[in-house]
Amino acid sequence: MQIDTLSYDSLDSRPLPEWLIDQKSGITTIQPEEIVMREDHSLTISFIVTGLFIILLVALITLYINRKHKNQES
Amino acid sequence: MFILLAALISLACTTRVSEWVLLNALPNQYTLVYFHKGSVSESVKNQNQKLAEGINTANIQFKTVSRQEIAESYYGLYYEGRFFSKFMTVDELKGLSSSPLREKVAAELMAGKLCVMLYLKTDNKEKDDRGLNTLHSAIESSPFNKIITVVELSRNSREEHHFASLLLNVEDDLKDIQEPMLFGIFGRFKALEPLLGGGISGENINLMIDYFTAECSCLIKDDLPGTDILFRDQWEHPQTALLNKIIDDNPMLGY
Numbered sequence: 001m002q003i004d005t006l007s008y009d010s011l012d013s014r015p016l017p018e019w020l021i022d023q024k025s026g027i028t029t030i031q032p033e034e035i036v037m038r039e040d041h042s043l044t045i046s047f048i049v050t051g052l053f054i055i056l057l058v059a060l061i062t063l064y065i066n067r068k069h070k071n072q073e074s
Numbered sequence: 075m076f077i078l079l080a081a082l083i084s085l086a087c088t089t090r091v092s093e094w095v096l097l098n099a100l101p102n103q104y105t106l107v108y109f110h111k112g113s114v115s116e117s118v119k120n121q122n123q124k125l126a127e128g129i130n131t132a133n134i135q136f137k138t139v140s141r142q143e144i145a146e147s148y149y150g151l152y153y154e155g156r157f158f159s160k161f162m163t164v165d166e167l168k169g170l171s172s173s174p175l176r177e178k179v180a181a182e183l184m185a186g187k188l189c190v191m192l193y194l195k196t197d198n199k200e201k202d203d204r205g206l207n208t209l210h211s212a213i214e215s216s217p218f219n220k221i222i223t224v225v226e227l228s229r230n231s232r233e234e235h236h237f238a239s240l241l242l243n244v245e246d247d248l249k250d251i252q253e254p255m256l257f258g259i260f261g262r263f264k265a266l267e268p269l270l271g272g273g274i275s276g277e278n279i280n281l282m283i284d285y286f287t288a289e290c291s292c293l294i295k296d297d298l299p300g301t302d303i304l305f306r307d308q309w310e311h312p313q314t315a316l317l318n319k320i321i322d323d324n325p326m327l328g329y
Contacts, residue, residue: 011251011253011270011271011272012272014247016273017266017267017268017269017299018267018299019266019267019285019299019300020267020269020278020281020282023281023282023284023285024281
């Protein structure tokens with residue numbers, strides 16, 4: 001279809017070709033997998049578990065030593 | 075089953091746009107219509123038969139249409155329902171479907187080149203040189219420079235006036251814009267909508283190259299941009315795409 005007048009004021013405002021718009025926005029290329037950042041609790045859990053382990057170990061050793069002391073006294 | 079599917083998907087994605095279009099996308103058809111009023115004389119019938127035979131190897135079909143409202147007979151060239159050009163005599167149609175520069179462009183595409191960048195000049199030296207310098211420096215700095223052919227054509231060329239006219243019909247308003255234009259030609263003579271004037275920049279030329287070298291996604295296959303240029307059909311057995319070797323040697327260029 002021929003047109004008689006240009007539908008824009010200057011060459012700068014002329015719409016870009018569709019393929020160029022797509023290239024600029026990157027939608028014609030295969031998109032890499034989107035990496036979603038998730039909160040990482042592993043360090044906290046590790047500290048808690050280690051802390052509990054140490055507390056438990058200290059408690060067990062304390063109990064063991066106490067019993068040993070009581071046995072020796074009796 | 076999954077391994078087979080994954081293998082098929084990976085195969086499908088290794089073909090690049092330029093190669094996929096050359097191998098698979100058939101060019102759209104033009105229609106040349108002879109409009110006449112009343113009966114057609116035998117000499118005109120013979121003349122049109124010769125004309126139809128002369129263009130029957132190209133992506134064009136010939137039709138005859140009777141119209142009472144026209145003053146005199148003429149030929150109209152259409153592409154996908156869009157009116158391109160009007161010719162009053164059969165002599166004006168000489169060289170419609172082929173020309174030396176179109177032969178050269180097609181030969182480059184068949185030789186496995188990535189694309190042909192056709193620089194359509196205005197014959198205003200200052201304007202033409204500016205865009206041409208940008209084009210040459212962008213191509214030189216591209217890793218694909220050896221597989222891109224640059225050709226120049228004046229929009230006022232007499233020898234290639236049909237070719238120039240077809241290019242200026244790629245978009246409705248191009249004939250009215252007196253600026254140099256850069257057409258990326260690929261596949262079976264498909265011309266992308268051009269970069270023009272100040273739009274012929276290093277960034278945009280690289281984006282054009284990126285389009286041709288991109289992995290062929292379904293999005294591209296389903297909605298191919300550009301206009302097929304009228305040319306005789308000679309697309310059997312093209313050479314292997316030269317792009318593949320460059321990407322094989324340097325896989326980082328493929329992303």
